[in-house]
Amino acid sequence: AERLIEQAIPPLRRKVSKWLRFPRNGRVFPDTVAFFRRHRHNGAANSLVDILRRGGDDKDEWIPVTKLGRLVKEGRIRSLEEIFLHSMPIKEHQIVDHFFPPTAGKLKDEVMTIKPVQKQSSAGQRTRFKAYVAVGDFDGHIGLGKKCSSEVATAIRGALIMAKMHLVPIRRGYWGKNSGLPHTIPMKLSGTCGSVSVRLIPAPRGTGLVAAPASKKILAMAGLEDCYSTTRGHSRTTGNFITAVFNAVSASYGYLSPELWKPTVFSKAPFQEHTDFLAKEAESAKADAAY
Numbered sequence: 339a340e341r342l343i344e345q346a347i348p349p350l351r352r353k354v355s356k357w358l359r360f361p362r363n364g365r366v367f368p369d370t371v372a373f374f375r376r377h378r379h380n381g382a383a384n385s386l387v388d389i390l391r392r393g394g395d396d397k398d399e400w401i402p403v404t405k406l407g408r409l410v411k412e413g414r415i416r417s418l419e420e421i422f423l424h425s426m427p428i429k430e431h432q433i434v435d436h437f438f439p440p441t442a443g444k445l446k447d448e449v450m451t452i453k454p455v456q457k458q459s460s461a462g463q464r465t466r467f468k469a470y471v472a473v474g475d476f477d478g479h480i481g482l483g484k485k486c487s488s489e490v491a492t493a494i495r496g497a498l499i500m501a502k503m504h505l506v507p508i509r510r511g512y513w514g515k516n517s518g519l520p521h522t523i524p525m526k527l528s529g530t531c532g533s534v535s536v537r538l539i540p541a542p543r544g545t546g547l548v549a550a551p552a553s554k555k556i557l558a559m560a561g562l563e564d565c566y567s568t569t570r571g572h573s574r575t576t577g578n579f580i581t582a583v584f585n586a587v588s589a590s591y592g593y594l595s596p597e598l599w600k601p602t603v604f605s606k607a608p609f610q611e612h613t614d615f616l617a618k619e620a621e622s623a624k625a626d627a628a629y
Contacts, residue, residue, distance in 0.1 A: 400432040405609055405616055410436050414612050418479070422507050424607045431502040438475065447473040447498055448555060450482075451576040452490060470577050471497035472584075473505065474559025481505035482556070482584040484577065508560045509590035513540045521563040525593055529586030532578035533571035536586050541566045552576055553583040560587050 402408045407430045409415045418437050421428065428434065438445035450470040457464045467490045474480040483500025487493035511524025527538040536553065541564040547554045549567040557565055573579045609616065 400430075400436075402430060402432070404429050406430075407433055408616065408619055409608055409612055412615070414615065415608055418505070419507070420608065426608070428503050428505065431499045434481075434502040434505055445473055445475050445479075445502075446559065447471055447501065448559070449494055449497075450552065450555070450580050452493070453577070455486060467493045468577070469493035469497040470580060471501045472556055472559055472580070473498070473501040474556075474561070476559055476561050478508050478510060478561045479505055480508055480556065480560040480584065480587060482581065484581075506588045507591060508562070508587050510561060511540070513542045513564065518543070522565055523562060523587070523590060524595060525590075527586045527589055529582045529584070529589060531581035531585060532575065534573050534575065534578045534582045535570045536579070536582040537568045538583075538586050539566040539568070540564075549583075550579070552580050556580055556583045557587065562587075 400407075400411065402411050406415070406421070406426055406428070410433050415421065418434075421433075434445070448471070450472050452467055452469045454465050455468050457466075466486050466488050468484065468486045469490070470482065470484045471494060472480070472482050481501040481504045483497045483502070483504055485493045485496030485500055487496060509524055510520035511522060512520060513522050521543050522540045523538055525540065529536050538557075541548065543564055545564040545566070547557050547562065547565050547567075549557060549565065550569070550573070553567060553569075557567075567583075569579070569582075571578075
């Protein structure tokens with residue numbers, strides 16, 4: 339236990355410095371575990387207790403807990419498009435990290451806005467921070483997540499995880515002649531959130547993104563080069579504004595245009611195709627639990 343605590347102390351030293359004074363050599367006294375267990379309501383205490391319960395810091399090791407995660411880790415699903423084709427929900431952000439490794443740097447993330455929110459309680463006002471984070475590969479994939487927490491870093495981390503789990507494909511098209519690579523949206527799109535209503539209109543090649551700075555980031559991260567936009571409502575609320583833009587661009591695959599009228603070739607869903615593999619995994623998990 340002491341060895342595991344020593345492994346977990348370096349990333350948590352800054353957080354817990356105001357609660358406990360550590361020796362300079364980083365040695366942890368045996369009563370430190372009891373201290374953290376008494377202070378479970380603190381973020382650092384929860385992190386350390388979770389590390390102890392898992393038996394070590396398994397940050398680099400992903401143990402999937404869903405069927406989709408097991409198929410992705412074993413290589414049975416080779417691309418995100420297979421997941422989107424069968425409309426399977428992504429419940430683990432490590433699935434996106436598997437296809438977009440953080441070391442490759444292809445999937446970019448950006449903090450869109452952070453604002454404080456308050457709740458009145460009997461002890462006074464309770465202030466928390468709400469963060470919006472967008473992720474995109476600038477090539478047809480965009481995700482937006484939001485998270486509220488008492489700490490800014492925790493809110494950003496949670497919003498980043500939510501954004502990865504809400505990653506969606508964006509359909510791109512042409513304005514006028516279908517030559518070259520797709521550069522704009524294929525049709526007029528609209529999205530709403532709260533009082534904000536956003537409408538996106540296809541634009542000729544070379545127009546650029548005619549939009550506000552916040553919505554321009556969302557459109558650029560989605561891989562769009564040319565687009566007109568119009569907004570109604572209280573767009574000063576940045577969170578609702580960027581959510582409305584995200585809802586608009588994510589609806590691009592919701593329209594059945596003539597080029598998609600070709601006969602559909604149906605294929606088995608991954609859960610049905612790999613039924614035997616999932617059954618073996620379930621049996622082995624039961625055996626381990628019984629043991």
